[in-house]
Amino acid sequence: xxxxxxxxxxxxxxxxxxxxxxxxxxxxxxxxxxxxxxxxxxxxxxxxxxxxxxxxxxxxxxxxxxxxxxxxxxxxxxxxxxxxxxxxxxxxxxxxxxxxxxxxxxxxxxxxxxxxxxxxxxxxxxxxxxxxxxxxxxxxxxxxxxxxxxxxxxxxxxxxxxxxxxxxxxxxxxxxxxxxxxxxxxxxxxxxxxxxxxxxxxxxxxxxxxxxxxxxxxxxxxxxxxxxxxxxxxxxxxxxxxxxxxxxxxxxxxxxxxxxxxxxxxxxxxxxxxxxxxxxxxxxxxxxxxxxxxxxxxxxxxxxxxxxxxxxxxxxxxxxxxxxxxxxxxxxxxxxxxxxxxxxxxxxxxxxxxxxxxxxxxxxxxxxxxxxxxxxxxxxxxxxxxxxxxxxxxxxxxxxxxxxxxxxxxxxxxxxxxxxxxxxxxxxxxxxxxxxxxxxxxxxxxxxxxxxxxxxxxxxxxxxxxxxxxxxxxxxxxxxxxxxxxxxxxxxxxxxxxxxxxxxxxxxxxxxxxxxxxxxxxxxxxxxxxxxxxxxxxxxxxxxxxxxxxxxxxxxxxxxxxxxxxxxxxxxxxxxxxxxxxxxxxxxxxxxxxxxxxxxxxxxxxxxxxxxxxxxxxxxxxxxxxxxxxxxxxxxxxx
Numbered sequence: 002x003x004x005x006x007x008x009x010x011x012x013x014x015x016x017x018x019x020x021x022x023x024x025x026x027x028x029x030x031x032x033x034x035x036x037x038x039x040x041x042x043x044x045x046x047x048x049x050x051x052x053x054x055x056x057x058x059x060x061x062x063x064x065x066x067x068x069x070x071x072x073x074x075x076x077x078x079x080x081x082x083x084x085x086x087x088x089x090x091x092x093x094x095x096x097x098x099x100x101x102x103x104x105x106x107x108x109x110x111x112x113x114x115x116x117x118x119x120x121x122x123x124x125x126x127x128x129x130x131x132x133x134x135x136x137x138x139x140x141x142x143x144x145x146x147x148x149x150x151x152x153x154x155x156x157x158x159x160x161x162x163x164x165x166x167x168x169x170x171x172x173x174x175x176x177x178x179x180x181x182x183x184x185x186x187x188x189x190x191x192x193x194x195x196x197x198x199x200x201x202x203x204x205x206x207x208x209x210x211x212x213x214x215x216x217x218x219x220x221x222x223x224x225x226x227x228x229x230x231x232x233x234x235x236x237x238x239x240x241x242x243x244x245x246x247x248x249x250x251x252x253x254x255x256x257x258x259x260x261x262x263x264x265x266x267x268x269x270x271x272x273x274x275x276x277x278x279x280x281x282x283x284x285x286x287x288x289x290x291x292x293x294x295x296x297x298x299x300x301x302x303x304x305x306x307x308x309x310x311x312x313x314x315x316x317x318x319x320x321x322x323x324x325x326x327x328x329x330x331x332x333x334x335x336x337x338x339x340x341x342x343x344x345x346x347x348x349x350x351x352x353x354x355x356x357x358x359x360x361x362x363x364x365x366x367x368x369x370x371x372x373x374x375x376x377x378x379x380x381x382x383x384x385x386x387x388x389x390x391x392x393x394x395x396x397x398x399x400x401x402x403x404x405x406x407x408x409x410x411x412x413x414x415x416x417x418x419x420x421x422x423x424x425x426x427x428x429x430x431x432x433x434x435x436x437x438x439x440x441x442x443x444x445x446x447x448x449x450x451x452x453x454x455x456x457x458x459x460x461x462x463x464x465x466x467x468x469x470x471x472x473x474x475x476x477x478x479x480x481x482x483x484x485x486x487x488x489x490x491x492x493x494x495x496x497x498x499x500x501x502x503x504x505x506x507x508x509x510x511x512x513x514x515x516x517x518x519x520x521x522x523x524x525x526x527x528x529x530x531x532x533x534x535x536x537x538x539x540x541x542x543x544x545x546x547x548x549x550x551x552x553x554x555x556x557x558x559x560x561x562x563x564x565x566x567x568x569x570x571x572x573x574x575x576x577x578x579x580x581x582x583x584x585x586x587x588x589x590x591x592x593x594x595x596x597x598x599x600x601x602x603x604x605x606x607x608x609x610x611x612x613x614x615x616x617x618x619x620x621x622x623x624x625x626x627x628x629x630x631x632x633x634x635x636x637x638x639x640x
Contacts, residue, residue, distance in 0.1 A: 041169025043176055046160040051181055052116020060086045060122065067129060080133040087126045090119055098127075098149045099513065105501070106513035112156035120157065121182045124150050124189040131196055140200050140263050145515050147200065150193035152513065164444040166451075168476065168494040171216060172223045184228050191217045191236050198245075201517070204266055205259055208250035208520035212497070218242045250520070266517040278326035286312055288341035288391075292352055294366050296321050299352070301333060301364075302340025311339045315364070334371050335362055342391030346402040348424045355404055357390020359383055361422075361429075376422060376429040384418055384438040386410045394457035396469060398504055400425035403469060408453045411439055413480040414488050415453035419502070434502075435509065440487055448509045449500045451488075452476050458529035459504070467504040470512075473497065475523035497521030 067082030091097050091111070099106040115123070127149045134143035158170040165173075175183055194217035201210035214237065221233045251259075261267045289303030289312070301315040313333040319325055333340050337356055346353045351363045351372075362373045378384065386409050393407025402422045408415050417436035422429065435448040442451045449455070455474030461467045474496045482489025497520065499512040519525075 043174045045162040048160040052118050054118045060089050076133045076136045083129045090123045098145050105510045107511040113160040121185050128193050141265050144200050147193050147197045164446045166444045204517050207248040207252050211245040212520040214245045280327040290343045290345050292345045304341045313340050344395030346397035357385040379430040379432045392453035394455045396457045396459050398459045406452050413484050414476050415451045417451040454523035456527045469502040472499040495521035
């Protein structure tokens with residue numbers, strides 16, 4: 002069983018290759034090694050009341066006709082019946098699915114106040130609509146409707162009398178009542194997750210397909226005592242789960258069957274090699290800080306492993322003339338042992354390094370000298386212990402440096418403190434915006450949960466409407482358990498959420514992603530491109546060999562789940578021919594030496610025959626995500 006690899010046909014059908022019994026036995030062995038999750042609080046919400054059921058008489062004929070049309074494979078007509086049913090349930094003047102525009106498309110007062118009878122009917126209706134659309138091969142719309150079920154479930158959690166952490170909200174505890182339809186609540190949610198998994202698998206998105214199926218399986222392992230678990234065996238099985246656990250993302254054995262069968266959700270591309278002058282003065286490392294300034298790409302610090310050695314050296318490369326190689330700069334002179342996991346904000350030709358201490362170090366990019374300034378907290382109490390602060394998210398918006406999350410000596414899980422420092426203000430005061438830095442961590446529906454390694458970027462394209470976006474990251478609950486901290490667990494939690502902060506008015510907003518998103522993760526590479534149809538290359542930095550560079554032309558990349566990988570975009574001027582220089586991510590296994598790098602260019606390719614690598618592109622105007630699949634010559638892919 003150790004060498005079992007799943008196979009899929011071009012039609013999306015799964016071939017196990019072994020018997021269902023073998024898979025079930027192997028899956029049981031895997032699950033037996035997992036410790037049970039510590040249960041969260043019970044849901045206490047008026048929305049769990051069954052409510053008025055008179056609407057059921059009105060929708061019964063529509064549901065019956067829709068089911069009959071679906072069984073006869075008249076999917077378009079069945080779709081119309083189910084959509085009409087949904088309109089009856091939610092009433093006039095309410096748009097469904099929720100629109101992911103100005104309001105975020107995730108949090109809904111109507112969903113929070115909806116009683117149980119309507120909630121169950123709407124969840125079932127969304128699943129049926131998604132099934133029709135899948136049969137019609139409209140995967141984009143099918144995913145929107147099936148993910149609406151998770152939005153409905155999360156809004157039920159929002160209605161709870163007390164907030165809870167996301168890992169508890171994924172598996173909400175509901176007290177058993179034989180008359181409140183709880184069993185159907187779990188049935189429809191598991192059906193929706195499995196259908197979403199099937200859709201993502203049809204799009205070759207094995208990561209998100211496995212994550213949705215895994216959550217469905219976990220739900221069946223945390224049912225209320227009186228719910229009949231036999232009901233779920235035909236929906237999600239141990240055998241199917243073991244298959245999904247065998248996938249790599251993307252799975253190399255599937256690449257020969259890859260097809261761009263949904264242009265709105267998939268883009269195809271190809272990698273090629275270019276050469277960069279090697280530099281033996283830059284040893285292998287990860288966790289280094291990086292930034293771009295006036296055509297130069299800078300790196301500083303990092304570490305070879307968590308136990309050292311730790312580096313403080315600094316280097317840059319001219320992006321318009323990479324043939325000159327890397328140039329040395331003065332090393333970081335501070336007393337911090339680990340210059341790792343830091344973020345940098347460049348303001349008025351100075352690169353500011355935040356390390357969790359009131360003393361803010363900077364590198365003058367004109368004089369090429371180090372310096373520091375003394376900052377202070379606005380509330381007179383510094384929130385972090387002055388050691389080991391790292392893995393946070395930081396972004397500069399005009400003159401303001403924003404910092405979110407991260408870990409330090411007293412919080413391994415990650416925190417969710419959000420602070421800002423105005424570098425143009427002579428007082429240099431850090432102001433707390435939301436969240437907490439220390440134990441006890443407090444759950445809050447109105448801001449992102451505690452985490453490390455989130456992604457963050459700012460959209461400043463429209464003056465007066467600037468927003469900061471934050472997504473993904475990890476709550477290191479396994480590390481917290483090892484250190485006997487609160488919220489510890491044998492399994493860490495990867496976030497799949499998406500938030501934005503209004504720079505001018507303040508306040509977080511939970512955003513909705515539609516399309517073909519990457520699965521929940523942390524430590525991915527990412528970049529924000531401020532224009533559409535942009536032809537700038539994206540630069541990725543190898544966390545193992547910083548002297549390597551790799552590029553592709555646009556978008557956002559998601560890379561190794563084990564090391565943070567810096568990335569950026571650089572606009573080549575018209576009089577400079579674009580030199581597509583990139584750094585490869587740590588998931589790459591390259592056959593050549595340090596000077597070998599990769600370049601990704603886009604083209605429409607009907608089928609691929611080589612190993613692939615995954616890139617995800619998020620369009621802010623629609624919060625829609627597409628996958629980019631690309632063949633990679635001489636590259637071993639997958640985690």
